[in-house]
Amino acid sequence: xxxxxxxxxxxxxxxxxxxxxxxxxxxxxxxxxxxxxxxxxxxxxxxxxxxxxxxxxxxxxxxxxxxxxxxxxxxxxxxxxxxxxxxxxxxxxxxxxxxxxxxxxxxxxxxxxxxxxxxxxxxxxxxxxxxxxxxxxxxxxxxxxxxxxxxxxxxxxxxxxxxxxxxxxxxxxxxxxxxxxxxxxxxxxxxxxxxxxxxxxxxxxxxxxxxxxxxxxxxxxxxxxxxxxxxxxxxxxxxxxxxxxxxxxxxxxxxxxxxxxxxxxxxxxxxxxxxxxxxxxxxxxxxxxxxxxxxxxxxxxxxxxxxxxxxxxxxxxxxxxxx
Amino acid sequence: xxxxxxxxxxxxxxxxxxxxxxxxxxxxxxxxxxxxxxxxxxxxxxxxxxxxxxxxxxxxxxxxxxxxxxxxxxxxxxxxxxxxxxxxxxxxxxxxxxxxxxxxxxxxxxxxxxxxxxxxxxxxxxxxxxxxxxxxxxxxxxxxxxxxxxxxxxxxxxxxxxxxxxxxxxxxxxxxxxxxxxxxxxxxxxxxxxxxxxxxxxxxxxxxxxxxxxxxxxxxxxxxxxxxxxxxxxxxxxxxxxxxxxxxxxxxxxxxxxxxxxxxxxxxxxxxxxxxxxxxxxxxxxxxxxxxxxxxxxxxxxxxxxxxxxxxxxxxxxxxxxx
DNA sequence: CCGAGAAGATTAAACGATTAAGCAAATTCA
DNA sequence: TGAATTTGCTTAATCGTTTAATCTTCTCGG
Numbered sequence: 001x002x003x004x005x006x007x008x009x010x011x012x013x014x015x016x017x018x019x020x021x022x023x024x025x026x027x028x029x030x031x032x033x034x035x036x037x038x039x040x041x042x043x044x045x046x047x048x049x050x051x052x053x054x055x056x057x058x059x060x061x062x063x064x065x066x067x068x069x070x071x072x073x074x075x076x077x078x079x080x081x082x083x084x085x086x087x088x089x090x091x092x093x094x095x096x097x098x099x100x101x102x103x104x105x106x107x108x109x110x111x112x113x114x115x116x117x118x119x120x121x122x123x124x125x126x127x128x129x130x131x132x133x134x135x136x137x138x139x140x141x142x143x144x145x146x147x148x149x150x151x152x153x154x155x156x157x158x159x160x161x162x163x164x165x166x167x168x169x170x171x172x173x174x175x176x177x178x179x180x181x182x183x184x185x186x187x188x189x190x191x192x193x194x195x196x197x198x199x200x201x202x203x204x205x206x207x208x209x210x211x212x213x214x215x216x217x218x219x220x221x222x223x224x225x226x227x228x229x230x231x232x233x234x235x236x237x238x239x240x241x242x243x244x245x246x247x248x249x250x251x252x253x254x255x256x257x258x259x260x261x262x263x264x265x266x267x268x269x270x271x272x273x274x275x276x277x278x279x280x281x282x283x284x285x286x287x288x289x290x291x292x293x294x295x296x297x298x299x300x301x302x303x304x305x306x307x308x309x310x311x312x313x314x315x316x317x318x319x320x321x322x323x
Numbered sequence: 324x325x326x327x328x329x330x331x332x333x334x335x336x337x338x339x340x341x342x343x344x345x346x347x348x349x350x351x352x353x354x355x356x357x358x359x360x361x362x363x364x365x366x367x368x369x370x371x372x373x374x375x376x377x378x379x380x381x382x383x384x385x386x387x388x389x390x391x392x393x394x395x396x397x398x399x400x401x402x403x404x405x406x407x408x409x410x411x412x413x414x415x416x417x418x419x420x421x422x423x424x425x426x427x428x429x430x431x432x433x434x435x436x437x438x439x440x441x442x443x444x445x446x447x448x449x450x451x452x453x454x455x456x457x458x459x460x461x462x463x464x465x466x467x468x469x470x471x472x473x474x475x476x477x478x479x480x481x482x483x484x485x486x487x488x489x490x491x492x493x494x495x496x497x498x499x500x501x502x503x504x505x506x507x508x509x510x511x512x513x514x515x516x517x518x519x520x521x522x523x524x525x526x527x528x529x530x531x532x533x534x535x536x537x538x539x540x541x542x543x544x545x546x547x548x549x550x551x552x553x554x555x556x557x558x559x560x561x562x563x564x565x566x567x568x569x570x571x572x573x574x575x576x577x578x579x580x581x582x583x584x585x586x587x588x589x590x591x592x593x594x595x596x597x598x599x600x601x602x603x604x605x606x607x608x609x610x611x612x613x614x615x616x617x618x619x620x621x622x623x624x625x626x627x628x629x630x631x632x633x634x635x636x637x638x639x640x641x642x643x644x645x646x
Numbered sequence: 647c648c649g650a651g652a653a654g655a656t657t658a659a660a661c662g663a664t665t666a667a668g669c670a671a672a673t674t675c676a
Numbered sequence: 677t678g679a680a681t682t683t684g685c686t687t688a689a690t691c692g693t694t695t696a697a698t699c700t701t702c703t704c705g706g
Binding site: 001047049050051052054055058060061062069070072073075076077079080083084087092093094095096097099111112114115116134232235236238239240242243245248261262265266267268 | 324370372373374375377378381383384385392393395396398399400402403406407410415416417418419420422434435437438439457555558559561562563565566568571584585588589590591
Binding site for chain 2: 663
């Protein structure tokens, strides 16, 4: 069906080995023959069999990507970045969902290995530890996680939010997180609290432990801003405030994290902090590839984030006419 | 490192072929030996080399999944379902993003084939046609698309929405879609307009062609409900209305499609139509696998959808205290 | 008691690439 | 000129399975 090395070899009266060498540029082949072979290969539309190559070399050209529950819209965006980075290097991406328990995560890891992944990029479930594996692994978590390979600078993100709110004169902030067990969220909260002005105060509320007060109570307690650790938390906050008839940002400001797809679309637009997913994907992949080439893994890295000021904190003149 | 057939064979004093047969249950091996071999394999932790098997059999146990821009939160959810269905069958999922042009989509398809996918599941870009391929393909699009394999019953979904709005006494509906070139959206709109009561009327507005009127103008034109062809469209509508101080659903109702992750979280909850992504994933995979076994592809199928009535159409008593 | 057929195993040839080793012929160097 | 080296290509082994073909040894019917 599709041409193989031998077809080219026969067509040109040379050996398979020479064809292989000519195409890979590895052995010793005269320049003239090399180009003739390459032309012929192109003419026949030759594409090497990944399967045969994988068997012989032990490299499949595929890396595995393990994500926690894909429900969080950030992960698809990350998957997209990883896929793009992999594609640019001619690699494929096998996905696995580590939904559920730590055991599910371990199984997902091993399944990807069985399926021939050369290396893994893992976004670990909260509070889990990865088993020792026989292939290179890159971990995308929080900078404070031991064994982390690369991550956004969540603390800096928190600091940016706090600074932004300070600039707009907010003095009393309600920080809303989901789960205390998430290092990412803890880092974000720490970034915020650490960058408050001397005249500012904040209270941290974990939704997992304690329900949110009613909008009225929030105002009554003197908070002028709600700072969520994720857009997915900020969105319900924003809509609840609006449904209760409060004016955002005039009466109360709202901020999130991650710049999810919907965050620019809501009205008013949600002020948030964007991670550089492209850089993170590149870094993770680079780490895996370095280890594959028996180079030492690069040191852990932290990627700067960007503040995206939008309508929920800034009273933009034409908020009303935004899409 | 990891044990291979030969290791087991040597350990038991039999040939590789016998071990292979015993494990696969294919050739003729005595029951006694068969179980002994299986025990030994389990003891050694034997896992067959996918690479070698792929080379020999031509099957890699991996299927390719091609999605349009993953920005739409529905696709990750679908990916999750496909991955789950594949995992249950011991298959892996290679992903590719067909972001951009039709050419990008074609390249993505071929790249997955090069990387050894046995078959493909494709959610095609709007208005594109797939090239002829040498492997089984399942297409997830709209029932009205030629060559479609399986899809949600988008017309039925539209009918459900229309009926729901009729039940709540709405007479004049503004249907809001993004792009007329999307078959899915056209089917949804057709479902809605086709199921209007005799005393009802609707206008269809495509955002790609025409901007949305201001909330005030919408009310002035007598509309009591906004029916979007997607939650991603409905969310901005909802928040714009709320930001303008309108009461949803008292002054105006809003509906969407797809039950995105955020749709249950906003306040009030967004009334929407959920696809049975699990069934769609199963159907798509089943079609690919049938074709792989040289069975004829099953006939195109349409999967029923479910209406999820929520706060944007129903004035739920405790809307205020929902998360 | 013999031939046919089945049962239970083995042998060896694939699958399609990579790559170490080998072998002429051409080139270099003294 | 002759030995040493380099160049250019071929041969053949290898990766770990699967599977068709074969080969013994039994079993059983007539």
